[in-house]
Amino acid sequence: MKSIDVLLLLSFLFFSIAAVCYFRPSLRQSPSVSVSDSPTISDSPTDSDFSASHNPECRQEPSPATNLVPINRVVQPSLDFEAHADGLRKTYGNEFSVVVEKPFVVIGDQPQAEVEKWATGTIRWAVKQIKESYFEQDPDHIINIWLFKDSESYYRNAERLFGSKPTTPYGYYSPSDKALVMNISTGGGTLVHEIVHPFMAANFEACPSWFNEGLASLYEQSSEQNGKIVGLTNWRLRGLQLAIHDGLLGSFENMMSTTDREFYDGASTNYAQARYLCYWLQQQGKLREFYRRFSENAANDQSGIDTLKEILGTNDLKAFQAGWEKEVLKLRFP
Ligand SMILES: [Zn+2]
Numbered sequence: 001m002k003s004i005d006v007l008l009l010l011s012f013l014f015f016s017i018a019a020v021c022y023f024r025p026s027l028r029q030s031p032s033v034s035v036s037d038s039p040t041i042s043d044s045p046t047d048s049d050f051s052a053s054h055n056p057e058c059r060q061e062p063s064p065a066t067n068l069v070p071i072n073r074v075v076q077p078s079l080d081f082e083a084h085a086d087g088l089r090k091t092y093g094n095e096f097s098v099v100v101e102k103p104f105v106v107i108g109d110q111p112q113a114e115v116e117k118w119a120t121g122t123i124r125w126a127v128k129q130i131k132e133s134y135f136e137q138d139p140d141h142i143i144n145i146w147l148f149k150d151s152e153s154y155y156r157n158a159e160r161l162f163g164s165k166p167t168t169p170y171g172y173y174s175p176s177d178k179a180l181v182m183n184i185s186t187g188g189g190t191l192v193h194e195i196v197h198p199f200m201a202a203n204f205e206a207c208p209s210w211f212n213e214g215l216a217s218l219y220e221q222s223s224e225q226n227g228k229i230v231g232l233t234n235w236r237l238r239g240l241q242l243a244i245h246d247g248l249l250g251s252f253e254n255m256m257s258t259t260d261r262e263f264y265d266g267a268s269t270n271y272a273q274a275r276y277l278c279y280w281l282q283q284q285g286k287l288r289e290f291y292r293r294f295s296e297n298a299a300n301d302q303s304g305i306d307t308l309k310e311i312l313g314t315n316d317l318k319a320f321q322a323g324w325e326k327e328v329l330k331l332r333f334p
Contacts, residue, residue, distance in 0.1 A: 041222045084105055088107055101119035103143065104127075106123060108147035109153055110147065118147055118188075127195065129229035133229060135200075143179065144180070146182060150185045154182070154185075158181050162174065162179070200215070200216070209259075209260045210274045215287075215291070217274070219231050231275075231278065233279070237328075239268065240328060245329070252308070256305050286311050289311060293307050294307040
């Protein structure tokens with residue numbers, strides 16, 4: 001081989017390695033973003049909305065049966081967000097504003113500036129926060145976040161675009177439509193809640209509904225403390241306290257052992273019980289550790305009961321629940 005060929009070959013190898021080293025992190029990380037203020041995200045359902053807690057307001061559809069490869073082992077393809085957004089603009093440009101906010105594309109029936117505000121505000125903040133606290137992997141496909149400006153638009157467009165009427169007034173995540181569908185007039189809380197679900201699916205595929213909904217609903221009322229997302233007490237507290245007071249709350253073993261269907265169709269307190277277990281773990285500084293151990297050990301502990309016992313350092317969940325119920329009765333909202 002002539003020396004000029006060797007030089008060319010070496011240059012080629014150098015630039016190939018440099019390119020791989022440079023592009024590799026970008027497969028998994030979004031650029032870091034600083035949020036100057038510390039938003040408090042909340043929904044404030046009215047008393048009449050409270051009755052909606054008897055119906056799961058963000059029931060998640062099962063993943064399509066064709067999705068047999070664990071998502072977190074799929075090498076993420078390079079996703080062309082701009083082309084995807086352009087396609088949406090061509091189809092819906094007269095009606096909707098479209099904003100790329102990775103790993104989402106946000107589509108709203110408000111003016112462009114309003115949709116941008118949601119994208120670079122609540123959505124960017126929530127994504128950054130939950131990725132820093134829990135999730136390494138982005139979803140391996142583009143997910144649309146549809147923001148409808150009011151109840152009328154939400155119900156009409158959800159039915160028109162996705163073929164079925166929402167069962168909740170707030171919003172929901174539909175894995176099969178690759179979409180979060182939101183009535184954004186109800187506030188940003190449900191939006192943060194729903195953003196958790198596609199990240200959970202991408203990072204902890206075997207996650208049972210109780211923890212998926214417990215963690216998601218923890219952050220539907222949230223703020224930032226010392227640079228980290230923190231769930232606050234919210235409207236779900238009242239029903240939980242009533243159930244505890246009346247001796248009607250089931251055991252953690254029962255709630256954590258529910259199948260997806262049993263969780264969604266079961267006790268009206270399931271969401272709140274799961275949420276305030278997550279809240280308690282958060283207040284003890286144990287929630288992130290619980291997530292880490294549970295997601296790593298789910299093959300041996302599908303319900304999370306063993307992991308919870310391990311984290312608590314006790315086998316006696318009955319005694320733990322008695323203490324937890326006392327603490328929950330002391331909580332206040334607002
Ligand atoms: Zn949910």
